[in-house]
Amino acid sequence: MASTSNSNSTGVSERIKSAATIMNSENQSLLAELRKSLIMMKEIGVELERDNQSRMVKELENSVVELLGTYEKCSNFSSAIQSVGNIYEPQEELTDFEKLLDDEVAKVSENSSSNLQNHSIIRQFREAIWNVHHAGQPMPGEEQEDVVMTSTQCNLLNVTCPLSGKPVTELAEPVRSTECKHVYEKVAIMQYLKSKRSRAQCPVAACPKMLQPEKVISDPFLPIEIDELRKTSKHSVRIQDFTEVDAD
Secondary structure: OHHHHHHHHHHHHHHHHHHHHHHHHHHHHHHHHHHHHHHHHHHHHHHHHHOOOHHHHHHHHHHHHHHHHHHHHHHHHHHHHHHHHHHOOOOOOOOOHHHHHHHHHHHHHHHOOOOHHHOHHHHHHHHHHHHHHHOOOOOOOOOHHHHHHHHOOOOOOOOEOOOOOOEHHHOOOEEEEOOOOOEEEHHHHHHHHHHOOOOEEOOEOOOOOEEOHHHEEOOOHHHHHHHHHHHHHHHOOOOOOOOOEOOO
16 A cells, blocks of 8 residues: 555656746746747847937836846746655645745745846846947946956857867857756767766766767757857957867
8 A cells, every 4th residue: 555655656746847847837838938929039139229219228127127127027937837746745744836836936036136227138238238329348337357258248148169179150050958067069069968978067068967869959048158159259359168179
């Protein structure tokens, strides 16, 4: 009887986890579309600034902040759903899933930035607008050294594949680790993992994460972020990549 009970509990846990994974995956597609919209708004803002439409640029910036708030809430909700799937364990009493999800949303929200004005996406928007008429000059309140940091800022942890040495903007089939978020050429990383019997440490120097083939994927955000980097690189004098290849 105990064995049957344990088996049922395990089955319920796996179904909950699977459902949470599916919901999280669907939400990622929504987040990707929101991200595309934010990038498009930045491009529109640049065109408006070129036409000296300062008032419209400011109104657009306010809209970006508002949409970014929605993006962050959706992102937190998505993370909370996945967390519920990971931590759920059947109990004798019925589980209050609404409370469980609300608690996880609260936890995730506590760890996220509450000041949207300092969010990297807002900084990138303002920098793009500033560079229309002041390229190479520090924004008000920033030092000259900050120009390099903000002009090369992107959401990718590495801008070259640690195995092939190619820029991520030139990769035929880029993939990203769900564990450490580093980006690789798919053929190169799969060959690397195969040579290590399908489990190996990330080839980026100092990265301790272990990789597995099923956890190296092309997520919905990757093509968007690579395209954004490609556009940024065209206007950037200098792109720095501090990623080093692990000699081992």
